[in-house]
Amino acid sequence: MPALIRESGQREVFCGLTSIVWLHRRMPDAFFLVVGSRTCAHLVQSAAGVMIFAEPRFGTAILGERDLAGLADANEELDRLVARLLERRPEIRTLFLVGSCPSEVIKLDLAKAAERLNRQHRGQVTVLNYSGSGIETTFTQGEDGALQALVPLLPPSQEQQLLLVGTLADPVEDRLISLFHKMGIDRVASLPPRRSTELPAVGPGTRLLLAQPFLSGTARALVNRGAELIPAPYPFGVEGSRSWMAAAAAAFGVAPAQVAAVLDPLVERGRRAIAPHREVLAGKRLALLPDSQLEIPLARFLSRECGMELVEVGTPYLDRQLMAEELALLPPGTQLSEGQHLERQLDRLRAARPDLVVCGLGLANPLEAEGIATKWSIELVFSPIHGCDQAGELAELFARPLRRRAALSFA
Numbered sequence: 382m383p384a385l386i387r388e389s390g391q392r393e394v395f396c397g398l399t400s401i402v403w404l405h406r407r408m409p410d411a412f413f414l415v416v417g418s419r420t421c422a423h424l425v426q427s428a429a430g431v432m433i434f435a436e437p438r439f440g441t442a443i444l445g446e447r448d449l450a451g452l453a454d455a456n457e458e459l460d461r462l463v464a465r466l467l468e469r470r471p472e473i474r475t476l477f478l479v480g481s482c483p484s485e486v487i488k489l490d491l492a493k494a495a496e497r498l499n500r501q502h503r504g505q506v507t508v509l510n511y512s513g514s515g516i517e518t519t520f521t522q523g524e525d526g527a528l529q530a531l532v533p534l535l536p537p538s539q540e541q542q543l544l545l546v547g548t549l550a551d552p553v554e555d556r557l558i559s560l561f562h563k564m565g566i567d568r569v570a571s572l573p574p575r576r577s578t579e580l581p582a583v584g585p586g587t588r589l590l591l592a593q594p595f596l597s598g599t600a601r602a603l604v605n606r607g608a609e610l611i612p613a614p615y616p617f618g619v620e621g622s623r624s625w626m627a628a629a630a631a632a633f634g635v636a637p638a639q640v641a642a643v644l645d646p647l648v649e650r651g652r653r654a655i656a657p658h659r660e661v662l663a664g665k666r667l668a669l670l671p672d673s674q675l676e677i678p679l680a681r682f683l684s685r686e687c688g689m690e691l692v693e694v695g696t697p698y699l700d701r702q703l704m705a706e707e708l709a710l711l712p713p714g715t716q717l718s719e720g721q722h723l724e725r726q727l728d729r730l731r732a733a734r735p736d737l738v739v740c741g742l743g744l745a746n747p748l749e750a751e752g753i754a755t756k757w758s759i760e761l762v763f764s765p766i767h768g769c770d771q772a773g774e775l776a777e778l779f780a781r782p783l784r785r786r787a788a789l790s791f792a
């Protein structure tokens with residue numbers, strides 16, 4: 382069993398608003414309206430700054446000083462702004478009101494606002510709400526909040542089906558679904574869907590397979606709707622991806638020989654793709670700071686398949702049920718930490734001097750300046766890293782900073 386340090390104190394993580402950047406790409410008929418401050422607007426704009434659309438699919442309703450002084454004004458202004466938005470953008474089918482630190486501080490009730498706006502715009506748009514506030518959420522929890530808000534809208538169903546939960550890059554998802562079909566699992570649905578109105582059904586015949594490890598609330602909500610969670614490691618690296626698919630196959634009674642016939646060639650190819658990166662990574666010491674919630678599955682991949690030594694594996698919060706399969710695969714005695722006390726964690730890092738640290742953007746430059754190679758954790762949620770086919774690219778993401786540092790020291 383891994384050793385665990387629990388900490389609380391100053392945290393260095395992005396807030397849940399960041400997940401709008403990948404969610405709005407996934408559901409082009411949805412709009413994400415942050416109810417927040419200019420800081421929130423800047424955060425979302427700069428996180429999404431590299432993407433240019435004819436019409437943006439997110440925006441910020443800025444709470445001004447007047448709103449902060451009186452809730453009535455804030456609600457009226459929100460109603461006015463939403464009416465204007467929907468008039469200008471009649472193609473929007475789902476509108477997410479996304480809470481922020483300022484809306485939380487003034488106790489603006491966005492659930493009530495969503496109810497009111499649903500009444501006003503019935504038939505045109507569905508209005509939902511969730512929190513992306515930095516007080517409550519780390520950046521990947523934004524996706525958990527958004528998906529959880531969709532769960533009550535899913536139609537009921539008794540049919541046997543596999544439900545993949547968590548945003549995947551479209552081509553990666555197509556590939557995984559085609560592999561499930563080859564193994565004999567015919568009905569495969571996804572949450573989030575590619576159109577916000579084409580929601581998958583859920584019910585007692587649904588077996589849910591999490592593609593992302595940060596969806597605790599969504600998983601619980603789906604189980605409450607009758608779905609059954611398939612326990613599995615997450616589909617990162619060859620081993621995790623194979624086990625993830627094999628767990629789904631077992632839940633649908635697919636024979637192991639059929640699973641092997643479909644997956645073994647991919648496993649072989651994936652291992653070959655990892656090999657050149659393993660040469661760089663093997664024996665190197667790795668620390669992961671708590672940020673994306675992908676840390677534990679990535680640590681498992683990097684230690685077991687790439688030969689890295691784990692110095693510390695941080696996670697913003699530890700959901701023991703959703704992480705059970707991953708924890709069992711970590712090397713015995715791995716040092717885990719849950720939560721963050723930034724100064725203490727940095728002291729531990731400086732003492733241990735790992736070769737590579739996976740961390741948020743804010744810590745990367747200071748650590749690089751101290752001579753420690755870093756990898757931005759946010760890159761991992763923007764890159765297609767799921768499945769055996771992507772295992773080589775995933776390993777390469779970690780080998781690249783070490784190669785760069787080695788090249789610089791020879792220059």
Ligand code: SF4
Nearest residue numbers: 396421481482514515
């Ligand atoms: S929600 Fe909070 S942490 Fe996130 S950008 Fe707005 S003010 Fe900053």
